[in-house]
Amino acid sequence: MTHIFVAGVTGCQGRAVVHHALKKGWTIHGLTRNPASEAASALTAQGVQLTQGDYDDTAALETAMKGCMAVFFALVPNFADPSAEERWAVSIVAVAKATSIQAVVVSTGLGSGNPEQLTGWEEGSLIAQVMRSKQRVEAVVTSAGITNWTVLRPGFFMANFLVPKVTMYQGFRETGVWTTALLETTRLPLVDDLDIGAFAVEALARPNEFRGKTVAIGFDVRTPGQILQVLSAATGRKLKAKFLEGDELDKAKAANPVISSYLLMRDMVSLVDIDEVKSFGIPMGTFEEYVQRRIDDAKVTFENVAPKEEQ
Template sequence: MEAVLGKTVVVVGATGKQGGATAAHLLTAGWHVRALTRNTTGPAAAALAAAGAEVVAADMDDTSSLVRAMAGAHGVFSVQPAPHDPGAPMGYSTETEARWGRAVADAAKAAGVEHLVYASLVEASERTGVPSFDSKWEVEQHIAAIGLPATVLRPATFMEDLVVSKDVLDGSFAHLLEPDTRYQMIAVDDIGAFAALAFADPESYAGRSLTIAGDERTPRELATVLGRALGHPVAYHQIPLDIIRQHDPGLADVFDSSAAEQADVPALRALHPGLMTFEMWLSRHGRAQLAAL
């Protein structure tokens, strides 16, 4: 692994979940973190500055601002909001997401950055016809086409996105999958950990795509784990896909797709021994999220 002392990593999306986790892990590892945001005066930016990051204004619709912000940097972490994210700007779409992802890669190339780490999606290893998957696939293809040394991280479902309804407090956990369908998930903090590992060891990670997950469970098992954490039974209720399709065809297509690769969780845990299971995430982070519902 190369020394990180004095080297700068630019974190795009630093005020979001994945960018914030990456910035935190990089700061802990001793990197100089340059956090990019459109709003340098907001509370998230202030928290980054207090943690030791250099907060810099940049806009993914302004490539020249990105190139300036990346000047002299060793690496860039790139993530764009998904269209359904609460923090996505008005009028944001999968086309915007792909355009922004390409712009960050082009800026990194123009600035002479040595290593880009791109946060993609587990389903983005091929074109699927699902817009929210294909936008990330298009960015991956563009990164490869311009010849930028890069690591692509393809995270599974976020554990944070599984506990978003107050219904769970009343004993009901709902999802679209069959009760005994096994699927993979990862804590957002662990995405940041893998990004930091990639920057610290480019010889092992540059030029590589890595599907990442920390656990594999069924919806029924997740309900049981949530029940233990809450101290009362939690039952699983499957949401009929046809109902979702009436209101959000794109979301229905996501769960109807079989494009997802499978992560090798034991191998990933060997690389990152702190990789969290769902129980570990609940214990460390999830209880606060449950309390905030």
């Protein structure tokens, strides 16, 4: 039986890996700061073996990885400690090597390899710091001397439009207006978190195909208007986008660091080779399918927006 260690096992991508790994009959190990939390309890009920600790706790990592053959990790930046993400990657990979882990799959982000190529790149901005951190995390994995490594670079998360992630878009839930620095013609390569999990598990199951590869994952390409049309149809709420420009855009950037990330996303689709994504033969879902799977969350997300017929 295959045993794998999943770092970030209670997170969006970690749970997606668990979903697909359990289908293969694999045993999953993970870390959690609070084994009594709702998320941890749910995983334990599925048979996931959890060790209490964090990524700075070498002993806990060693315990959690004992007997494992492979590692998946997707780390979240710590804005209070900018060095944390790279430090955690170093710790995870060091323990993986010491415990004879045979394969490592890391999920970073689209554009992490050479982010300065993106339109709107501003060195030193918050989003630039995040992407530089992801770039360093990738380097930790690819230079570690582990033969079977794979880097996954997911596109724009479908989950960003629903609770809880949607809160980063100020006012969207309350007013139904998505204020964005994207262009009306921007094409976003959307990705379902379950599809990231599928790629991660297949990369571990099919090392000969994924060894030493960096794969940009995106499948369902949509404009902002098309995205809102799907959400509106599913929830019965009329949603719209406000596209910032000129002085209004400059003021928004100064007040909200998330706005700068939109500028990088304007040409994000150019970083995804859809034909390559399809060539792995891994089924991927559409945005409509994702929203219907999470229809209850979709309705809760926009419950305060007036229904279509009242606007």
